[in-house]
Amino acid sequence: MKKSKRVKKSNTWKIKQHRDQFFKKSKALGYRSRASFKLIELNNKYKFLKKNTNLLDLGSSPGGWSQVASKIITSGKILSIDINNMKPIENVKFLNCDIFDPVTKDRIDNYFNGNLDVIISDMAADTTGNKSLDSIRTNQLCAEVINFSSKILKNNGVFVSKLFMGEDFIEVSNLAKSLFKNVNFFKPEASRSESKETYLHCKIIKTL
Numbered sequence: 001m002k003k004s005k006r007v008k009k010s011n012t013w014k015i016k017q018h019r020d021q022f023f024k025k026s027k028a029l030g031y032r033s034r035a036s037f038k039l040i041e042l043n044n045k046y047k048f049l050k051k052n053t054n055l056l057d058l059g060s061s062p063g064g065w066s067q068v069a070s071k072i073i074t075s076g077k078i079l080s081i082d083i084n085n086m087k088p089i090e091n092v093k094f095l096n097c098d099i100f101d102p103v104t105k106d107r108i109d110n111y112f113n114g115n116l117d118v119i120i121s122d123m124a125a126d127t128t129g130n131k132s133l134d135s136i137r138t139n140q141l142c143a144e145v146i147n148f149s150s151k152i153l154k155n156n157g158v159f160v161s162k163l164f165m166g167e168d169f170i171e172v173s174n175l176a177k178s179l180f181k182n183v184n185f186f187k188p189e190a191s192r193s194e195s196k197e198t199y200l201h202c203k204i205i206k207t208l
């Protein structure tokens with residue numbers, strides 16, 4: 001077998017192993033998606049989920065992140081939103097709607113009444129088959145939610161979001177840095193190493 005074919009085969013094997021490892025772990029622990037482990041790692045690093053946190057989970061379906069949050073948050077409120085449906089999770093209120101629909105913001109405001117501590121967003125645009133375009137479309141969602149978050153979070157709030165290291169990565173990072181005091185990037189182990197996916201962690205809104 002040629003060397004290039006051998007390398008490709010070994011990479012495919014590693015990707016499959018990585019997927020299987022987190023898939024088996026999520027089944028064993030009753031999580032709906034492998035994504036749960038990304039939030040667990042993010043929270044271990046930045047410690048933004050506490051028992052009394054008021055949390056907004058954007059792009060929540062099928063519910064892996066909301067499941068993790070509902071185990072930690074016992075006295076705060078959790079509101080999860082997705083354009084796809086999500087099966088119920090204890091202590092989690094779910095809204096089946098588009099985050100960019102103008103009435104959604106009012107529904108969020110009414111639910112938290114100005115007392116929103118943390119927004120987590122794992123939103124991803126529908127895939128087109130063109131990785132570069134998919135990355136731009138998902139980063140566009142991230143940019144819109146950065147702006148949105150800086151308007152609805154408490155001043156010392158936290159925003160965590162999926163972001164791709166594509167051609168507009170710097171532009172989106174700069175937007176985050178213009179609106180938040182602390183901005184960090186972290187790639188969880190549960191995120192496939194060959195994927196350009198990373199996560200943005202922002203804290204404390206800048207007052208202009």
Ligand SMILES: C[S@@+](CC[C@H](N)C(=O)[O-])C[C@H]1O[C@@H](n2cnc3c(N)ncnc32)[C@H](O)[C@@H]1O
Nearest residue numbers: 035059062063064065082083098099122123124
């Ligand atoms: C990667 S999945 C999220 C997985 C989830 N964090 C979990 O742990 O199970 C991305 C989700 O973003 C949602 N999404 C994309 N655009 C959206 C929008 N404009 N409003 C609400 N949800 C959106 C999709 O429907 C999809 O379910």
